[in-house]
Structures are given as structure tokens and as C-alpha cells.
Amino acid sequence: MSGNRDTGGLIIDPFGATLVEDYDRLFTEFGIQPLKPLLSQIPNPCAAMRRGVIFGHRDFERIIDAMKSGKEFAVMSGIKPTGEFHLGTLMTAREIIYFQQEGATAFYCIADIEAYEDNGIPFEESEKIAVNNVADILALGFDPKRGYIYRQSREEKVKDLAILFSRGVTLATMKAIYGERHMGLYLSALIQAGDILMPQLKDFGGPKPTVVPVGIDQDPHIRFTRDLANRFQSKFKFIPPSSTYHKLIKALDGSYKMSKRNPMSYFTLDEDPDTIAKKILYAFTGGRPTAEEQRRLGGNPDICPIFDLYLFHFSRDDKEVIDLYNDCKCGNILCGEDKMRLVKIVVEFVKDHQRKKAQFIDKAREILGVK
């Protein structure tokens, strides 16, 4: 609620709106903290922070301290190698790169064990996908010289942490957090805890503040890992990991969630730009049935995936996003022209990205040790 009231109205604070409707319970029920009150203390907040896309956190104060004082800290997140980079994995990748540029040592995990346990993807297959994914993050600006990119299946330290942690975990805990799942998913959760705490092992310089930027759906892993960090405190001196939470971007077709089952609900960075353009042009919007009504009543950017694309990824200027929101609300802009402008931006970005990425495939193979 605070989002709107602080800033005095719906139109001025577009980024808070979705937060209020969908995310408020997270603060009261799960102990996630809103990011907004900390925003002024963050030395150089990224667009997603400024716009409320990254809306919540746990213990982020610790990361701000490190950023301000120049103390060592780490950022850790990853990708499940099940397919091409899409708008969700792009979000996480950009967050990692942001924290790396702000001074963090960056850990990027290729969660191939999770891809196997959760999606049944054999390691031989996920290896190929991983090469592609790593080329993406390199093209986006990840600096491998100040970062560590690895596959879970090849990282013995991660597996060994999972083995150590497992002794501290009851079945009741697993069921409470993840429900009744097969052993592979439980093991995968333990390995993910290993991923998150590996940056604090001696081999990587010992205990340090670590931020894990994730979608809100990943919070169970964060809670689980923070609990393990406390339990194994005496042996490792772990600092409980901090986290930030971003909202999930809306599906292009107006459905509940972007999903591989529905190709019109999302696009990937590997797709033909013409196809991407079509998906955007066909997308669901918050517009009215007719142009006349739209001009008279205004559109609804709060439910609009096109607005989300500007908000999350494709507008560099906060002022532009606010203007867009208000212009839509007031009926000053129609969905067609809004989409056309977005198509141009997205197609240019994707073409540029694909060009850069082609040059990073060999480097990606080298980093992953793939022949």
C-alpha cells in the first residue's frame, strides 16, 4: 500500500501499482522487505530497482554497506539450461551484470542438475544449451575475468556442500518448503543451496556478503539456504545470503505466465527478429476495443505486457516510462503506435545482440570446457 500513498497517486508511481496488488502479502507473510525504502541509499541503483521491478529483498542492507565501503561482496545467480535466453533469464543476467559492474565478484551457475532433475534434460543435451546461454550472458556484458561461470554437474564443491548440508535437513523441512516431491528435486534444492554458499568457501576468499537476484518464485530456495547458512555457521562462518526479488514480466498473449507450451506468450533472444516483431504486434494489451474508446477512456498499462516490455527491459529512460504510463492512462497514445515503436527498439536490440553473441560462442565453450 505504501507505494502509492507515499508518492501521492497512481499516475506518478506506476512501478508501485503491480506491487501493491500482487506482492503485498510477501512482505507481511514471508518476511520479505520492500526495496523502496532503501532505494536512496543504493549508490547507483539500476533501472529495475528505480522502477520497482525489483521490489523486495532480504538483508540487502549488507550489500549496500559493501557497495558503499568497497568491501568484497559477491553476486550469485544462474540459469537452468533448458532452452534459449528469454525475457526472464535476461532479467537475472542483467542483474548479475549490474552487481558485477558495481564491484561484486559474480558467480553464474548453469543449473544442469536441476535441468535434469526437474525437466529430465540429459547432461549431454544441457551442455549444448549451456554453451548458447553462456554466449548470451557474455554478449550482454558479463566479464568472465571477474566472474566464475560453472556447471553444477562439474563443480565438486557444490556437490560436496549438498552432501554436507543434507545431514542437517529433516524430511519435514523438505516437505514444508517444497511439498512432497521426488528425491531428485530435494537433492536439487540441496545443490542449489551449495551454489548459493559456494562463493563463501575458502577457495573463493571465504565468508562475504552475497546477493542472489531472483524472481519471487525462487524465494523458497533463499529461505532454505539462509537456514542452512545458520546451521553450518560454526564450520564455515557463512554470512546468510541476501536476496533481491524481481517481478515476473507479463505473458505477451495475456495468459497467466510466459510458457514454452505457448510460443506466442514469449520470445527468445535467438529468434528471428521478424517473428519477434509479429509476436509483439499480435500481443495482448491493456487497450480498449476501439480507438475512440481508448482516446475517451484511456488504456490500462497495469495489465499490459507491452508496457511491461518498456518497463522491464526496453526503455532506457525512467521519465519516458512514466510519460508512457500517463499517456496511455489518459488516452493520448494508442496500442498500435506503441507496439510499432517497441518493435523497432526490440528488433534493433535483438539483431545487435545476435551479432555480438556469435563472437562469444568459442569463449563460452572454453569457459565450460566443452569441445
Next chain:
Amino acid sequence: MSGNRDTGGLIIDPFGATLVEDYDRLFTEFGIQPLKPLLSQIPNPCAAMRRGVIFGHRDFERIIDAMKSGKEFAVMSGIKPTGEFHLGTLMTAREIIYFQQEGATAFYCIADIEAYEDNGIPFEESEKIAVNNVADILALGFDPKRGYIYRQSREEKVKDLAILFSRGVTLATMKAIYGERHMGLYLSALIQAGDILMPQLKDFGGPKPTVVPVGIDQDPHIRFTRDLANRFQSKFKFIPPSSTYHKLIKALDGSYKMSKRNPMSYFTLDEDPDTIAKKILYAFTGGRPTAEEQRRLGGNPDICPIFDLYLFHFSRDDKEVIDLYNDCKCGNILCGEDKMRLVKIVVEFVKDHQRKKAQFIDKAREILGVK
């Protein structure tokens, strides 16, 4: 029941008696097969087989075929590095060495992950214990040139099999086999399945009959692993592992089971021979309260740990064991003299073993890669 009836009476077939009383349900309820009907087909059965100490099996026919035809086969078992070699670990070690001498490639696993998960022993500590244990098995005759000794915590192939297998295992399966345990024990069971099936990986020459000699208490692991071998059949072409089951030797003090909590219930191969002698002399027996009664009524070797020591380990001659059984039953021998003779044999064996073992400590370090 067949044991006694086949051979016509209690006195002639001492080895069958305990089997009938304690182990019969295993055949009817768990599908374990009695070894006795196969005995005549085994080219060179070891004493424990001939005496009914190894009393049951699963799919042992496959191993007999390999032994007879000279085809490749493996023996796999191990030790949980929680302490010194005792009469139980000695039993397994001798079985492995027997199969190795009969032509098997021998795999000896130091189950340090299990020692951690089940007993909370840190890896730094179990490493030292493992060096000691490996020196024991080398002194007993294990040939490292035709065998593979390894620690679970250092064997990536075993961990990777556990990760692969976990996807095929529901929580219901784990609970049915092991009860409601913590995650570490479940993970340990998956890793043990990895141990048992590792000999069939390409790196070790591919699928082959494998016999796992264990105490009957380990059968849940065997059933679990045989099930996994079938589930992952299409990928690995695993042959379901065979197993043999030995009885558990009676506790020296007449208590339910040899246990570290009660030092008088067992001895280890590292103990001072004088202490071992005392433990034997103080041991519980199947004897009568007085010598007169013993001569008149006879003793009861079936409940006697001293008889078990001859039967399991310290008599080289089957005829001698049968005579001892009958002489005890008929009151021809008293417990005191029986113990004195055993003390002499055991002390001589232990002194000789300790002398040999001292020469294998460096080799054990080398095999385990311990500095």
C-alpha cells in the same frame, strides 16, 4: 528347516541350526534364496559358505556361472570408517578377498559419506580411520593390483550416479525402505546404490555380474539398488547386482549385538592381545552353571559366542568345528578349556595381523591419496 532334515539331525549339521531359527522368514518374506542348494555348484566355496555362515543370496547363480566359465565379474563391498576393524568388518573383508582370489575384480568402498551422514564423523576424521582400515584389508590379503579401493567423498562417479538415480526415486519409496529419516541418510542410500553399480560403468569395463557380500541387515540397500539397476537399464545396461548374506556373529557378552557402547561385547584387530584374551575369557557361553551339570547335560553351542568365533573366523577345519559342536552338546568339553584354546588361536592371529598391517600403512596412504 531343510538344513537339519537334509542331513538327518541336529548334531551333524550345526551350521543350519541358527539359520532355521532366525533367518527362515527372510526366505519366505523377502525373496532371499538359501545358499545351501547351490553349494555343490560353487567351484571352491569358502569356509563361511560351507558352514552356513553365508546362508542366503540373490541371483548368486550368475556369479557361479562367471566363476565357472572364467567370465569377467566383480565383487563390491565396503566399510564405514567409524572405527577399527572388528569381527563384522573382518567378515566382509574376507569375503571380498575370497571372491578376488576366485577371479573377481574387487571394489572396496570407504563409505565416508555414510559415516558422516549416519554417524556425524567429519571427513577429516574418517580419513585417518580409513587409512587404518585399508591397511587392515591389505594385511588380510586384498590385492590392490586387481582391485579398486576408494573413498565415496572423492569418487565423482559415485556421486554422479546418485544424482542420476535420484530422479527415479519417489519419497514413498524411500520411506517404505528406510522409514522417515533425514535427507542425509536418503542421500547416503543413493550414494551406496552408486557404489554398487559403479563397477558396471564403462570406465570399469561395462556391465558385468557383481556380487555384494553383506550382512543381512544391509539387504534394504541391495533391494533398492536392484530396483535402480532395472530402472536405469536402458541407459547403462546394468546387470542387477547379486548378493550374499552372512549371519551376524554373537556379542561376546551375551548381549543382543556387538556394540561400541559395550566394549566387552566385541574386540578389534587393533586391540592389545592381552585385552582381547581377557574379553574372550570373560565371555558369555552356552555352558551350564557348574562343570558337573555341563558334563551331565551338555552345553549349548547355538547360543555361544565362543563357538561362533570358531565357526565364523578361527577354525580352519570344518571337521574340527563339527566335532567341537558335538563335543559341547554331549558334555565332553568344558567352557574353560574351550576358551583357553581359542585365546591362543586369536592372540596368535592378532599379533601376526598387527605385524603385517604395520607394513601396509604407507601403501594405504598412497592408495587413498592421504599425505
